[in-house]
Amino acid sequence: MLRAAGRAKTSLGNATGLVAAFVRTQADPGGGFRDRSGKPDLYYTVFGLQCLLALGEGVPAATEGYLRSLADPRTLDFIHAACLARCWALVRPEGAPAEVRGAIVERLQAFRSADGGFGIFTGADTGAAYGAFLALGALEDLGAEVPEPGALATSVQSLRMPDGGCTNDFLLPLSSTPAAAACVAVLSALGRPLAPEMISYLLARVDPSGGLLATAGAPVADLLSTATGLHALWRAGVSLDETSRLTCAGFVASLVTESGGFRGHAADNAADCEYTFYGLMALGHLAGKR
Numbered sequence: 001m002l003r004a005a006g007r008a009k010t011s012l013g014n015a016t017g018l019v020a021a022f023v024r025t026q027a028d029p030g031g032g033f034r035d036r037s038g039k040p041d042l043y044y045t046v047f048g049l050q051c052l053l054a055l056g057e058g059v060p061a062a063t064e065g066y067l068r069s070l071a072d073p074r075t076l077d078f079i080h081a082a083c084l085a086r087c088w089a090l091v092r093p094e095g096a097p098a099e100v101r102g103a104i105v106e107r108l109q110a111f112r113s114a115d116g117g118f119g120i121f122t123g124a125d126t127g128a129a130y131g132a133f134l135a136l137g138a139l140e141d142l143g144a145e146v147p148e149p150g151a152l153a154t155s156v157q158s159l160r161m162p163d164g165g166c167t168n169d170f171l172l173p174l175s176s177t178p179a180a181a182a183c184v185a186v187l188s189a190l191g192r193p194l195a196p197e198m199i200s201y202l203l204a205r206v207d208p209s210g211g212l213l214a215t216a217g218a219p220v221a222d223l224l225s226t227a228t229g230l231h232a233l234w235r236a237g238v239s240l241d242e243t244s245r246l247t248c249a250g251f252v253a254s255l256v257t258e259s260g261g262f263r264g265h266a267a268d269n270a271a272d273c274e275y276t277f278y279g280l281m282a283l284g285h286l287a288g289k290r
Contacts, residue, residue, distance in 0.1 A: 005054035007284035022260030031066025089141035116151025133182035164197030177225035181232035210251030227278035
């Protein structure tokens with residue numbers, strides 16, 4: 001994903017500096033990156049750091065201190081524990097300090113679901129696509145083995161729906177592009193075969209006017225679905241036809257604001273680091289190179 005975002009510089013051209021300047025405005029003096037309410041948050045710090053690195057910029061000197069100032073990782077929720085692992089991997093070549101590494105692994109394991117997947121909350125019977133994606137990435141960032149990878153793969157495969165897509169979890173059994181993309185990414189990383197129906201589902205979400213729809217009935221495309229869907233297709237070795245590639249590129253470019261950040265969709269009036277990274281990733285995948 002980071003390599004794909006780095007290729008966006010080719011598409012951005014002279015606008016690369018403007019996007020980088022926007023990202024730097026989102027950095028808090030304490031080393032984190034701000035959410036939409038203006039408060040530093042680990043989740044947005046992941047995206048801020050990834051944006052800067054993709055654009056060839058250095059990470060803020062204060063970020064390591066920000067990470068060290070955080071509470072015991074075993075007190076974090078699942079998403080923020082995974083984000084902490086990612087932030088350390090982005091800040092230091094060696095990743096998180098040993099004592100932090102062990103605490104994050106312990107915390108992630110607390111979210112293992114009964115079926116061998118990972119849930120967003122503890123005690124879940126079945127895993128979630130997003131949970132599997134975050135946990136797998138965090139464990140890789142920590143240099144830790146994935147416990148029982150076969151069980152994780154089986155959990156993710158169970159999220160497939162009759163229409164060929166995947167649901168995020170069974171609390172709302174509805175296929176979506178981000179959920180299908182997460183399942184493709186996890187199964188690919190685990191070396192498991194991908195059902196052709198999963199790829200067909202993603203290709204069917206490409207909107208003729210540009211971008212990918214979140215679900216079959218979504219009224220407009222959005223940047224999260226577009227970026228994650230394109231990444232999943234790349235993982236599967238599938239490319240869009242030239243017409244779809246150009247319309248998608250136009251859709252992504254339309255979401256760049258005057259400040260240089262990216263919005264999430266046409267009706268979104270604000271930009272942030274999360275959507276800016278998704279914009280970079282989408283543009284990179286649309287650059288036509290692997």
